[in-house]
Structure formats: structure tokens, C-alpha cells
Amino acid sequence: MTNKLVYFIGNWKMFGDFTSIKIINKVNILSSKIKKKHKNHKIVLCVPNILIHYFSKFKTNKNITLGAQNCHHYDEGPFTGAVSASMIKKSGAKYIIIGHSENRSDGDSSKKIKMKIKLAIKKKLNIIFCIGETLLEKRNKKTFSVIRKQIRESLDKKIGIKKIIIAYEPVWCIGTGNTPNKTELLKTFDFIKKELKKFFNTSLNPTLLYGGSVNSKNIGLFSSLSLINGFLIGGASQSSNKFIDIIKNYYK
Numbered sequence: 001m002t003n004k005l006v007y008f009i010g011n012w013k014m015f016g017d018f019t020s021i022k023i024i025n026k027v028n029i030l031s032s033k034i035k036k037k038h039k040n041h042k043i044v045l046c047v048p049n050i051l052i053h054y055f056s057k058f059k060t061n062k063n064i065t066l067g068a069q070n071c072h073h074y075d076e077g078p079f080t081g082a083v084s085a086s087m088i089k090k091s092g093a094k095y096i097i098i099g100h101s102e103n104r105s106d107g108d109s110s111k112k113i114k115m116k117i118k119l120a121i122k123k124k125l126n127i128i129f130c131i132g133e134t135l136l137e138k139r140n141k142k143t144f145s146v147i148r149k150q151i152r153e154s155l156d157k158k159i160g161i162k163k164i165i166i167a168y169e170p171v172w173c174i175g176t177g178n179t180p181n182k183t184e185l186l187k188t189f190d191f192i193k194k195e196l197k198k199f200f201n202t203s204l205n206p207t208l209l210y211g212g213s214v215n216s217k218n219i220g221l222f223s224s225l226s227l228i229n230g231f232l233i234g235g236a237s238q239s240s241n242k243f244i245d246i247i248k249n250y251y252k
């Protein structure tokens with residue numbers, strides 16, 4: 001077992017309320033046991049905006065860092081119902097997911113995503129930038145060209161490779177129970193890595209996560225791939241037991 005830092009990032013999506021602090025408390029307790037043996041992992045829970053500040057007041061949950069799931073592409077203005085990167089930062093979040101396919105299909109263009117990333121970096125939020133192809137794009141052998149376009153259109157070369165975490169989430173795997181096979185994963189992660197190094201013109205390696213139907217049963221497949229630095233976990237992060245079982249089985 002290497003000693004590399006591994007991220008376990010939960011994406012609660014539209015789930016949870018104030019009573020869900022129970023889940024956070026339990027994840028904290030169970031993960032502190034795992035921490036004794038496997039120090040080098042980081043747990044981030046990206047929860048709905050209205051819960052961030054409330055959860056952040058429970059200072060004893062030391063193992064858990066909070067994050068948000070999206071922000072508006074402007075930092076202020078007449079945008080009814082919108083939440084800015086500044087507001088998210090002030091509420092206590094340290095991370096933010098940007099470019100999730102569920103938001104892309106809801107109107108998030110590469111241009112908007114680029115603006116969001118810029119604002120979030122300015123506010124010193126850690127970015128989790130999501131990329132990935134749809135089933136149709138995969139069938140048409142467009143995976144690499146789609147990923148390349150997402151990277152080139154949404155990132156700014158000036159950001160630098162260390163300011164951004166990339167989450168490869170094939171759209172056909174999100175919430176479906178499907179996952180790519182090992183060969184596909186190796187090929188795609190290798191492509192993403194090379195593409196990012198070329199884009200940022202650096203020899204430094206990017207931080208790469210996998211997301212899409214990660215659970216305690218399939219985590220073993222991913223743990224053997226050294227190119228992967230962590231996971232973006234949706235449905236299974238809404239249950240403390242399921243989430244913790246993923247971490248436990250990763251280290252098995």
C-alpha cells in the first residue's frame with residue numbers, strides 16, 4: 001500500500017436537511033478509526049448550500065471538510081435564487097464541484113464553467129472540475145475528443161495544474177450502476193493525464209478522481225489503479241455506512 005493522498009469526496013446532490021448532521025457525525029467517528037491506520041486520505045462532503053454553514057459549526061468533525069456543488073458564474077447581481085462563490089466561501093465551504101454533468105445538462109456551458117472556475121479560484125475554493133462523455137459520445141468513439149474539448153474550453157492555462165482537481169465522470173455511469181472496465185479506465189485516465197500536462201505545459205501530475213456509481217463492491221477495481229487519486233461519490237455518500245464501507249474496502 002502506497003502512502004499517497006486519496007480523496008473520498010461525497011456529492012450529496014439534492015439530499016439532506018438539518019437532521020443530516022447525524023450522517024456527518026457518524027462519518028467523522030468511523031473515519032477517525034480508519035485514519036489511525038491509513039492517515040493519508042481526505043474526506044470532503046459536498047452538501048446543499050443551505051446546510052454548509054450549519055454543518056461547519058460542528059467543530060468536532062475534524063475529519064470532514066465541507067464543499068458545495070455549484071455556484072453562479074457571476075459573483076453578484078440580479079440573479080434570483082442564485083448563490084455566488086463568495087457566499088459559498090463565507091458559509092464555510094473549502095471545496096466546490098464545478099461542471100457536473102447534471103449542471104451541464106441544465107445549461108452550464110463551457111464558457112459559464114470557465115467563469116465559475118475563475119471566481120471560485122479567486123475566492124480560494126478548491127475546485128473539483130468534472131469532465132466526461134455521454135453514452136452516445138462513447139458509442140461514437142468521441143470520448144477523447146469530448147474530454148479534450150471540455151479541458152481546453154473550461155480551463156485557463158494560468159491556473160496551473162495544482163489548483164484544480166479533475167473528476168472524470170462518464171455520464172453513462174452516473175447513478176446507473178455502470179462503470180468502465182479496467183482497460184477503458186486505464187486508457188482514459190492516461191489520456192486525461194497527458195492532455196492536462198500538455199495543456200498546462202508541465203511535468204507535474206494532475207490530481208485525478210473517478211466518479212460514477214462508485215460503491216463498496218466495485219471500489220476494489222479502482223484501488224488497484226495508481227493513476228486514480230480518489231473518488232467523487234454520489235448516491236453512496238448519502239449513507240454514512242455505505243460511504244465508510246467504500247473507504248474501508250479501498251484499503252482492504
Ligand code: PGA
Nearest residue numbers: 174175212213233234235
Ligand atoms: P453516483 O454519482 O455515485 O450516484 O453515480 C456520482 C456523481 O454524480 O458525482
